[in-house]
Amino acid sequence: MAAIENSEVKLLGVWVSPFVIRVGIALNLKEVQYEFLEEQFGTKSELLLKSNPVYKKIPVLIHHGKPISESMIIVQYIDDIWAQSASALMPTDTYDKAMHRFWTAYFDDKFYNSLFGLVTTATEETKVEAVEQIMTVLLHLEEAFAKMSKGKPFFGGDTIKYLDIAVGSFLGWMRAAEEIMCVKLLDDARLPLLCAWAENFCNNEAVRTVIPETAKFVEFGKILQAKFKSGPPPAK
Template sequence: MMEGDNQVNVHGMWASTYSKRVELALKLKGIHYEYVEEDLGNKSEALLKYNSAHKKVPVLVHNGKPLAESLVILEYIDEAWPNHFPRLLPEEPYQRAMVRFWASFLHNQLAQSLLKLFQCNGEAQDKALDELHEKMTLMEHRMTDFIPKDVSCIDKASLGLLDIQLISLFGAYKAREEVIGKKILDPEKHPLIFSWVTSLMNLPVVQESIPDHKKLVALIQMFIKAS
C-alpha cells in the first residue's frame, strides 16, 4: 500500500490518557492523521459504530477499518508502519514479550491504582497512594532492563511502547498532585521513575501532547465531585 493511500482517523477525548497514547505514537512515527474529538456525554454515531463493544475512546480508523483498545492500537501502529521509526516494540522475541508484560502491568495495575486516588478520600486515599507507591517500587526493582541508564540520552528516536505508557500515566501528575494535595511522583521514593518521566516530559513532541494544566485540574475536580 502506498503511503498516500493511508487514511487515518483517531476518535479521542482531549484528557483521555488512552487517547493520548495513540496520538503520541502516530506523531513519533510521523504518520498523518485526522483527530475527532468525542463528547463522552453525547457519543457520536461514528464512535458507537466503530466501537460497539465498549463505546469508548480511543478508536483508530485506518482506511475505514476500526480498532479499539489503546494497547492493541499501539501494536497495530508498529506493525502497520514497520518502516516508520522509532519501532515501539523490540525485534528480539524475549525482549518483545517482556515489553508486552510490563505494558500490561502499567495498563492494568498502575492505571487502576491511579484511578483509585480520585475515587476516595481520607484514610482510603492514603491506602490507595501506598498501593500505587508499592507498585512503583516494584517497577524500579524489576524494570531495570527498560529504565534508561542515562536519561540525558532520551530523545524522540529512542522512545518505545513503555515510554509512551509512562507519559500517558504520569504526564499530568502535577495537575493530579495539585488536586489531591499529595505527592504522586516522589523523586526521593522513586528516583529512577522520576528522572525517566522528567526527561520524557522535556521532549517537545511530548509537551505538545500534554493537556492544558488548568483545564485538567478543573476536570479532575469535577470528576471527584461527581464520584
C-alpha cells in the same frame, strides 16, 4: 524525516483520556498526520458505537475506513503499519518485547483504578489506600526501569517505546492528582529513575504536543471529584 501525510488516518477520542494520549504519541513518533475527532466526554457518538460496537470505548483509530480499538493494540498496529517510519515502538529482542508487554499489562491492571480512585476519593482512609496502591506500582516500575533501560533514558533504551508510551500517557494525570490531593507520587527520593525518565519523556517533541498542561487536568479532575464520589469513572 518529513511527516507522513495520510488523510485516511483518524483518531476518535477525548483530550483528557490517557488512553487516547497513547495513540497520539505513537502517531507523532511515527510522524503520521491524522485527524482528531473529538468525542464529547460522557456520551457515545454514533461513529463510536459503529466503530467499536463491542466495548463502546475510545480510543478508536480509523485507518482507510477500518476501525482498530484498545489503546495498546492500536499502538502495535501503528508500529506494524508504519514500520519503515522512525524508530520501532516495540523492541526487536524477543525477551525485551515480552517484558514491555508484561509490565504494560501489569500497569494497566493496577494503576488506572488506583489513580482515579485517588482523584475521586471521598475520605482520608481511601486516599491513603489509593496512594499506597499507586506507590506499589511505581516502585515496581522503578525496579523494572533499572533493568530494562540499561542506563539509557527510557524503558526502551535510547528511544521511547511501547512501555514508555503506556506509562507516560498517565503523567499528566499523575501531576494533576498530586496537586488536587496534596500528595507526592513522583518522589525524587523514592523514585529517582522514574523522575528522570518522566522529565525526558515529557520533553520529547512527539509527547509535548499531545499531553495537555497540568492545569487542564486539574480543572477536569475537580469536576470528576464532584461527579464520581463512589469510585473511578468508567475506563475510556
